[in-house]
Structures are given as structure tokens and as C-alpha cells.
Amino acid sequence: EVQLVESxxxxxxxxGSLRLSCAASGxxxxxxxxxxxxxxxxxxxxxxxxxxxxxxxxxxADSVKGRFIISRDNAKNSLYLQMSGLRVEDTAIYYCAxxxxxxxxxxxxxQGTLVTVSS
Amino acid sequence: xxxxxxxxxVSGSPGQSITISCTGTNxxxxxxxxxxxxxxxxxxxPKLMIYDVTNRPSGVPDRFSxxxxxxxxxxxxxxxxxxxxxxxxxxxxxxxxxxxYVFGTGTTVTVL
Numbered sequence: 001e002v003q004l005v006e007s008x009x010x011x012x013x014x015x016g017s018l019r020l021s022c023a024a025s026g027x028x029x030x031x032x033x034x035x036x037x038x039x040x041x042x043x044x045x046x047x048x049x050x051x052x053x054x055x056x057x058x059x060x061a062d063s064v065k066g067r068f069i070i071s072r073d074n075a076k077n078s079l080y081l082q083m084s085g086l087r088v089e090d091t092a093i094y095y096c097a098x099x100x101x102x103x104x105x106x107x108x109x110x111q112g113t114l115v116t117v118s119s
Numbered sequence: 120x121x122x123x124x125x126x127x128x129v130s131g132s133p134g135q136s137i138t139i140s141c142t143g144t145n146x147x148x149x150x151x152x153x154x155x156x157x158x159x160x161x162x163x164x165p166k167l168m169i170y171d172v173t174n175r176p177s178g179v180p181d182r183f184s185x186x187x188x189x190x191x192x193x194x195x196x197x198x199x200x201x202x203x204x205x206x207x208x209x210x211x212x213x214x215x216x217x218x219x220y221v222f223g224t225g226t227t228v229t230v231l
Binding site for chain 2: 035037044045046047050059060061062065095097100101103104105106107109110111112
């Protein structure tokens with residue numbers, strides 16, 4: 001069974017840093033592009049970043065460019081999102097998702113991890 | 120990257136058909152066949168319903184169909200059922216800035 005489990009979300013002060021993790025199981029992580037997507041409370045979905053199978057190709061949304069870094073460790077079956085310079089507006093549920101067809105179509109999602117940025 | 124435009128809400132009676140539109144530009148929806156649709160129930164993770172404009176993943180009922188004309192993609196739900204009540208989001212590849220993806224604003228579907 002394909003599973004994605006995010007962790008690392010917590011309350012952090014503005015300007016702080018946080019590293020989110022996504023543990024993958026039930027499939028070969030190294031075969032797929034992966035995405036991070038977030039959803040602010042009561043708001044819509046926002047695509048944040050993606051990374052190719054071996055990690056040498058990455059893209060970010062303009063809203064997080066220079067602050068968020070996506071990475072992966074296929075040997076550990078894990079995806080990461082390093083976040084720095086956090087702002088109140090970064091408060092959201094953060095999801096990792098598997099890109100099924102390398103076309104931005106995410107067929108499996110984690111349950112999400114909540115990041116709250118507040119003083 | 121600006122969000123794709125969707126109607127805030129669409130409603131229909133059980134058994135009816137509804138269509139949700141997703142309007143972008145020729146730098147996203149109009150320029151590529153990488154449009155997907157997601158269903159999200161409250162408190163749950165999104166679920167992929169359509170990928171690459173018209174394709175349905177295994178397990179998604181054939182009541183759900185996707186299409187595209189120009190800069191507008193559409194999701195049609197035929198034979199609307201109570202369990203279809205949810206939020207729906209489109210997503211497209213975009214080259215308006217660096218290569219990336221952009222979601223739509225989201226549509227709440229209500230089954231009357």
C-alpha cells in the first residue's frame with residue numbers, strides 16, 4: 001500500500017526555520033517526481049515545489065523562492081522541505097504528494113502536517 | 120504565478136450534470152495538456168480525479184470527465200450523487216514564470 005506520512009510541522013516564530021519530512025512507503029520513491037503543496041486555513045491549494053527522481057532538477061513557486069528548498073533522500077525513502085524566513089502567511093497544512101505521471105498530477109497524498117507561524 | 124479562475128460554487132440536484140470551469144492563459148491551461156482535477160472533502164487530503172485534461176485514474180467513476188477548449192478546462196460530473204459534494208480544484212503546468220504548476224481558486228459543489 002502506497003503511504004506518504006509528513007512530519008515536522010509545529011508552532012514557529014516569524015523569521016524562524018523548519019524542516020518538514022515526508023516518509024514514503026509501498027512504492028519506489030526513486031521512480032517518481034514529488035511535490036509539496038500547502039493549504040492555508042480555509043483557503044485553497046497552493047503548489048510549492050517539485051523535484052525529479054534523482055534530485056538534480058527542482059522548481060519552486062515564486063511565493064517561496066529563496067526561502068524554501070525541496071530535497072530528497074531516496075535511500076531513506078524520504079522527501080524534505082527546508083523552510084526559512086517563515087512568515088505569518090506561511091501558516092498552512094503542508095502536503096507531500098507523488099506525481100504519478102510527471103505532469104503535475106498527484107495520485108497519492110499524505111495526511112498533511114500543520115505549520116503555524118506566530119509570535 | 121496567478122491562480123487559475125474557477126467559479127466559487129456550483130450546485131445541482133442528484134442525477135443532474137454539472138460543469139466546473141477553470142480559466143487560465145495560453146501560458147498554462149491553453150498551452151499544455153497538463154491539467155488535472157482534484158476533489159477534496161472537509162478535513163481530508165485532495166484526491167486526483169482527472170489527469171492530463173481527460174484521463175481518469177483507476178477507481179474514479181466514469182461520471183467524472185474532463186475536457187479543454189482554448190484557455191479553459193472543464194470538469195463535468197454526470198449523474199450527480201450526494202458523495203460528490205466537496206471542493207474541487209484544477210491544476211495546470213505553467214510557464215508564466217519559472218516552470219511550475221498553479222492551482223485554481225477552487226469550487227464548492229453542493230448537491231441540493
